[in-house]
Amino acid sequence: MADKLIELVTAKRKLVYWGLLILTLVFVAQLPGIQIDTDPENMLPQDNPQREFHNQTKTRFSMHDMVVVGVVNPDGIYNPKTLSHLVSLTEFATGIEGVVQADLMSLANVDNIDQQEPGTIRFEWMMKTVPQTDEQAREIRDKAERLPLLYNTLVSGDGQAAALYVPITDKNQSYAIAQQLRSKISELDSQDEWHITGLPVAEDRFGYEMFVQMGISAPLAGLTIFILLWVFFRNIPFIIAPMIVAMATVLITMGLLIGMGFTVHIMSSMIAIFLMPIAVVDSVHILSEFADRYKPGDEVKKVLKEVMGHLFTPMLFTSITSTVGFLSLMITPIPPVQIFGAFVGFGIMLAYLLTVIFVPAYLSGLSEKTLLNLTQKLPDESQSKLAPALVRLGRLAGSHAKLWLAGFIALFALAVWGISQIQINDNPVRWFKADHELRIADRVLNEHFAGTYDAYLVMQQQGDASADVKALLAEIADSEELSQNTANWLLQQQQQFDASSSLSTLISAIYDKGFELDMDESDRLTELALELEKLESQSKAFLNPAVLNYMSGLQQHLKDSGLVGKSNSLSDIVKTVNRELRSGEDKDFALPDTANGVSQTLLQYQSSHRPQDLWHFVTPDYRQSLIWLQLTSGDNKDMTAVVALVKDYIAANPLPDGLQTDWAGKAYLNVVWQQQMVEGMLDSLVSAFVIVMLMMMLLFRSVSFGILAMLPLTLTITLIYGLIGWIGKDYDMPIAVLSALTLGLSVDFAIHFIERFRATWAKQQNWQQSLKLMFEEPARAISRNAIVIAMGFTPLLFAPLVPYITVGVFLASIMAISALVTLVMLPSVMALTRKWLFGSDK
Structure with missing residues (x-):
């Protein structure tokens, strides 16, 4: 097949050139339609139950994504100048398009709540006018510190910071608004x-x-690879072919992704930088062997047939295994990871096809002068540092095999221990370097305030009262005390009533109907209305002091744990208003004894300048409420600890009858997709590992050689993830995805080594001679590939974004470790088992 392919592509060189150019231009035309998506919420499918509940909660409680602005003054923010600037910024923010003006919060537009006289409270603006003196500013401090909803949220406990919360209609506008x-x-x-x-x-x-990084890293990677190839071959026309293949692969793959309507997420933004080095892998093998085989006067087509005859099958299988590694990511339940895996897998196979078609066509078209320069200027391998080092490595690998094997087993054990130390954690703010202004802002404001990260513990009453209401209406309608017309009217009300109906409206209608009837029927309907009022009161769980007291106890438990900076709930509103209705003193900062008392406090609160704030904490039917948690850390492990803390508290202190809880908020959603990603990655890794092992057995037509090919891969994966555990690096999204690359590329080197060794052994029938030959051209090709890929990712080390740096560091490590393990482990294991593998110990 390789011979026929060489005949075809060399005979139709111009057709190959034009075909690749047109294909590339078609997909390049799709690039201007790029859409960027960095919302971690989209790491979950749209029909994910937790995501749906999160969005329902935001709608139900009128919650919005927030831009948080903080002003810090070490000498204290309670001075006329600082407060004046806060007022100015607040007024400016209200005029920004995309800002929800009604819910914007700062000291400049919130109420102070205090007692006007016993039994009467007063709501007035916290800063009706900008204070003109320090004394007036201190009065604002005293007022703010008495209000739990403001203290440590809008003003810091140390008095050195104030905050402006800017709610926005669309999170995609947050950068522009900021x-x-x-x-x-x-x-x-x-x-x-x-x-x-x-x-x-x-x-x-x-x-x-x-x-911005997409436009910098991929070209830099291409430049790095180009320089490395020139160092290896010292012939620019000769190394143009792999660069064309790499560029075409990246442009076609990204054009296809964008043209199909997919957004470019943090994962898919890395496709270009992943493909650029991987796309030249097969080309480097072809160039290396061609450079070694070609001699002046040789027929290029004949040399290409020999080269492709050796490499066609190994390159096919290495491309397939790499593709399988990335396609396995489609098993994960994370859409952006699925897209990333699918398109990188596609890009790898595309690179293989372009390599076996374009590279031979290109090489066959090189002039005799270029080929002569190749043989003359090609570095003398005997004088290079790489070739002698590989020869020495070959001698070491072939000797002391038992000692090497013991060392590998020890490394494996240490790696397994390191894996046990891995912590699963992520935080979008930590995607920036420590000196980035966002990281600094996050650190400073979370030092002063109770926390800028939000999570919502939603409590809701199970079921609805509609069934009880309908049963009661039916029962009264059957009563002999009512006329047929009145009974029919009640049955009509019963049929129209459902869970979405207002019970208060029904009660009013029954009272109105009673005025039209005689005394006996009117009294019966009055009794019915009273029964319904009782049922309505029972259905409003969050007017019940016992329920609010439970919420207060849970809030205190969260505060005592140190995991939560602060929490706010309906209970805090009720206590604050109740204090001012009574004495205005701290001793009356408590819940009323009755549901009616709770209702009175909330009616009073709704006479404030911001009555809509009540509905951020409870629904109008008082059947659902939430506790707003402020956390100083957005790390998943901290949010996970909070979830576990609440679960343990509820287990020890059961919820009031009929209540259930669930979680919402960005901090919680990050935990959900992280957990699903880890589980999905494990499934994909195991599945791909099994598939690749079966492919190895099929390729080598041998169970033993198939298992042998998996050994470097196994050790590389465990060493890389063991290293993550050793150094304390969190297992985050970029780290998780690296398992696919490790699985795909680590086995590539093993395939080439084993396939070439078996071919060499078939000719030499001598262990030492075969091993010596393996550490010449084959080992150089493997080493060059490892160096090219590793160096291809080094531009990422200079990125301002931590995920890109992480990928750069660990991919370079993966390439170095997998190549070294392949060149040392395989000869050592083969030396110990050569009689079994080759039927001879010569």
């Missing part, structure tokens, strides 16, 4: 420190910088 806020801050002539943070800002900012 830029407008920064522009206004620069005009304030303020000596204070200003910081802007929040998960929407971090995610949107990452999208902007990710887009």
Whole structure:
């Protein structure tokens, strides 16, 4: 097959050139349609139950994504100038398009709640006018510190910081809104420190910088690879072919992704940088063997047939195994990871096809002068540092096999221990370097406030009252005390009533109907209305003092744990208003004794300037409520610990009858997709491992050689993830995806080594001679590939985004370790088992 392919592509060179050019241009035309997506919420499918509940909670409680602005003054923010600037920025923020004005919060637009006289409370603006003196500013401090909903949320406990919460209609506008806020801050002539943070800002900012990074890293990777190939072959026309293959592979794959309507997520943004080095792997093998075999005067087509005859099958299987490694990511339940795996897998097979078609066609078209220069300028391998090093490595690998094997077993054991130390954790803010302004803002504001990360513990009453209401209506309608017309009217009300109906409306209608009837029927309907009022009161769980007291106990438990900076709930509103209705003193900061008392406090609260704030904590039917948790850390492990803490508390202190809980909020969603990613990655890794092992057995037509090929892969994977555990690096999204690359590329080197060794053994029939020959051209090709791929990822080390740096560091490590393990482990194991593998110990 390889011979026929060489005949065809060398005879139709121009057709190959034009075909590749047109194909590339077709997909390049799709690139302008690129859409960026950095929302971690999209790591979950749209029909994911937790994601659906999160979005339902946001709608039900009118919650919005927030841009958090903080002003810090070490001498205290309670001074006229700082507060004046806060007012100015608040007024400016209300005019920004995309800001939810009604829910914007700072000291400049919230109420102070205090007692006007016993039994009467007063709501007035916290800062009706900007304070003119320090004394007036301190009065604002005293007011703010008495209100639990504001203290450590809008003003810090140390008095050195104040916050402005800017709710936005669309999280994708957060970067633009943050830029407008920064522009206004620069005009304030303020000596204070200003910081802007929040998960929407971090995610949107990452999208902007990710887009810039895509345009920098891939070209730099291409330049790095080009320089390396020139160092290896010292002939620019000769090394153009792999660069064309790599560029065409990247452009076609990215064009296909964008043309099919997929957004470019943090994962898919790495496709280009992944494919650029991988796409030249097969080309390097072809160039290496061609350079070694070609001599002046040789027929190029004949040399190409010999080269492709040796490499066609190993390259096919290495491409397939790499593709399988990435396609296995489609098993994960994370859509962006699935897309990443699918398109990198496609790109690898595309690179293989372009390599076996374009590279031979290109080489066959090189002039005699270029080929002569290749033989004359090709570095003398005997004088290079790589060739002698490989010869020495071959001698070491072939001797002391038992000692090597013991060392590998010890490394494997240490790696397994390291894996046991891995912590699963991620945080979008940590995607930026420690000195990035977002990281600094996050660190500073979380030092001063109770936390800028949100999570919501939603409590809701199970079932609905509609069944009981309908049963009661039917029962009264059957009563002999009512006329047929009245009974029919009640049955009509019963048929129209459902879970979405207002019980208060029904009760009012029954009272109104009673005025139309005689005394006996009117009294019966009044009794019915009273029964329904009792049922309505029972259905409003979050007017029950016992339920609110349970919430308070849970909040105190969370605060005592140290995991939660602060929590706010309906209970806090009720206690605050109740205090002012009674004495205004701390001793009355408590819940009323009755549901009616709770209702009265909430009616009073709704006379404030911000009555809509109540519905952020409870639904109008008082059947659902939430506790707003503020966390100083957005790390998944901290959110996981909070979830476990609440679960343990509920286990020890059962929820009031009829209540159930669930979680919402970005911090919680990050935990959900991380857990699903880890489980999915494990499934994909195991599945791909089994498939690749079966492929190895099929390729070598031998169970023993198939298992042998998997040994370097197994040790490389365990060493890489053991290293992650040793150094304390969190297992995050980029680290998880590296398992696919490790699985795909680690076995590539083993395939080439074993296939070439078996061919060499078939000719030499001598162990030492075969081993010596293996550490010449084959080992050089493997080493060159490892160096090219590893160096191809080094531009990522200079990226401003941590996920890119992580990928760069670990991919370089993977290539170095897998190549070294292949060149040392395989000869050692083969030396111990050569009688079994080859039927001879010569």
